[in-house]
Amino acid sequence: xxxxxxxxxxxxxxxxxxxxxxxxxxxxxxxxxxxxxxxxxxxxxxxxxxxxxxxxxxxxxxxxxxxxxxxxxxxxxxxxxxxxxxxxxxxxxxxxxxxxxxxxxxxxxxxxxxxxxxxxxxxxxxxxxxxxxxxxxxxxxxxxxxxxxxxxxxxxxxxxxxxxxxxxxxxxxxxxxxxxxxxxxxxxxxxxxxxxxxxxxxxxxxxxxxxxxxxxxxxxxxxxxxxxxxxxxxxxxxxxxxxxxxxxxxxxxxxxxxxxxxxxxxxxxxxxxxxxxxxxxxxxxxxxxxxxxxxxxxxxxxxxxxxxxxxxxxxxxxxxxxxxxxx
Numbered sequence: 001x002x003x004x005x006x007x008x009x010x011x012x013x014x015x016x017x018x019x020x021x022x023x024x025x026x027x028x029x030x031x032x033x034x035x036x037x038x039x040x041x042x043x044x045x046x047x048x049x050x051x052x053x054x055x056x057x058x059x060x061x062x063x064x065x066x067x068x069x070x071x072x073x074x075x076x077x078x079x080x081x082x083x084x085x086x087x088x089x090x091x092x093x094x095x096x097x098x099x100x101x102x103x104x105x106x107x108x109x110x111x112x113x114x115x116x117x118x119x120x121x122x123x124x125x126x127x128x129x130x131x132x133x134x135x136x137x138x139x140x141x142x143x144x145x146x147x148x149x150x151x152x153x154x155x156x157x158x159x160x161x162x163x164x165x166x167x168x169x170x171x172x173x174x175x176x177x178x179x180x181x182x183x184x185x186x187x188x189x190x191x192x193x194x195x196x197x198x199x200x201x202x203x204x205x206x207x208x209x210x211x212x213x214x215x216x217x218x219x220x221x222x223x224x225x226x227x228x229x230x231x232x233x234x235x236x237x238x239x240x241x242x243x244x245x246x247x248x249x250x251x252x253x254x255x256x257x258x259x260x261x262x263x264x265x266x267x268x269x270x271x272x273x274x275x276x277x278x279x280x281x282x283x284x285x286x287x288x289x290x291x292x293x294x295x296x297x298x299x300x301x302x303x304x305x306x307x308x309x310x311x312x313x314x315x316x317x318x319x320x321x322x323x324x325x326x327x
Contacts, residue, residue, distance in 0.1 A: 002327065003057045003120035004307040009047025012308045013058070013119065021116075021124045023070035028127045030082060033139035035118035036061035036299075037310050037323040038147045038172065039230060040086070043254045044113050045311060052113065058307075059325070060086040060111035061146040062118030062125075063139040073127045081139075082130040083146045087277050088115050089126050103154075103277035110277075119307050121327040131283050136291070144172050144297045144322035145290060150278045152177035153286035155226045155251040158273055162223020163187060166241055168214055169229030170199045172322035173251065175206060175298055177226070182207040183293035189218045191234075198320045202298060222246060230254055235272065236261035244268040251275045299324050 001020045004013040023029045041058045043049050062084035066076055076082060089109035090097050096104040111117045111125065133142060152173035159165065165181050167174045168191040178188045190203035190211040200211035210219055214234055221243035227234050230252040236259065238248045245268065253276075266272065298321030302310050310323045 001120055001122040004304060005055045005057055006045055007055045015305055020122055023068050023124045025071040026073060026127055027070040027124050028066045028073055028076055028130060029068035029122055029124050030064040030084060031067045031122055032062055032064040032118050032120060032327055034063050034143040035059040035325050036143035037314060037325060039314065040253050041112065042311060042315055048254050049113060057116040057120050058112040059118035061143050062123065063133065063143045076127050076130060081133045081135060083133050084111055084118060084125045084130055085146045085150055085278060085283060086110055088129050103279045119304065119325060131287065140299055140301055140324045141297050143324050144176065144299065148172035148322060149176045149290060150282055150286055151251055151275060154278055154282050155249045155275045156180060158275060159224040159226055159249050160247055164189065164220060164223045166191060166218060166222040166225035166238065168225060168227040168234045168238055170203050171228060173228045175202055175321050176295055178203060178206050178208060179295050180289060180293050189222060193317055202320055217241065226251055230256060232256040232258035236265060239265040239270055242270055247271045247273065249273050249275060297322055301326060
């Protein structure tokens with residue numbers, strides 16, 4: 001196999017040739033067809049997440065075909081297309097797992113962070129945490145759904161049923177969830193980096209009611225807002241944009257520090273929430289909705305060997321929609 005490997009915090013990924021991995025009991029091996037690039041991959045590469053054991057292969061929005069089964073795997077078959085998400089394992093025993101909140105598991109493992117991921121030609125995954133995908137849609141189009149879509153969906157559910165929804169950071173997750181929100185009959189207000197005309201045009205093409213810079217005030221108070229950009233400065237801006245009783249959801253796994261802000265913009269029962277990871281039930285629900293809503297991902301495709309260049313483009317805000325690597 002070939003893989004782009006991270007050997008130290010902040011180091012460029014290194015293209016390596018390795019023996020094909022062998023799936024252990026309960027695992028499957030997947031021949032990667034496409035792996036989308038997520039902002040969380042940047043946090044892994046930049047060493048902003050704790051307890052990374054090097055070397056590690058990043059990538060957690062993986063679509064491919066199963067080409068080997070470990071002992072005891074019966075629910076999946078060789079040749080079947082499957083998706084591998086961020087959440088790669090939970091213990092099943094801690095209080096969170098036992099209460100149906102496996103996204104908060106005390107002993108989780110994460111694809112591309114604490115177990116090797118999809119910036120490779122092959123990866124091994126726990127069969128219980130793979131989603132059967134069927135054959136609809138090509139691998140490139142489907143790959144961003146495995147994290148941008150799933151985390152976006154969990155964030156949307158946590159945002160509640162409000163009709164006017166603000167989306168701060170209109171990238172991979174934002175452009176997917178905007179489509180779901182429009183399908184649900186909501187009005188979408190897109191907030192982008194100042195001057196990011198391309199992202200604003202994408203938002204408008206997907207039915208956004210309004211698109212502007214992150215410091216602009218929307219034309220009407222929002223019922224809820226989701227912050228996909230990992231920028232703490234956006235929190236007080238989003239709180240100012242939502243109505244009394246409104247809700248702001250922080251969707252990232254990592255965010256820069258939130259600046260101090262006056263209590264008055266939180267008062268009147270506004271809520272500030274965070275999203276952590278996902279559950280398998282989130283995936284089941286989201287893929288059903290994605291099919292019904294006819295989600296179309298806006299992607300830019302790059303060869304696997306250009307992973308470093310793609311990460312640099314993502315860091316600089318030069319990717320519109322989602323970037324996808326193909327072996």
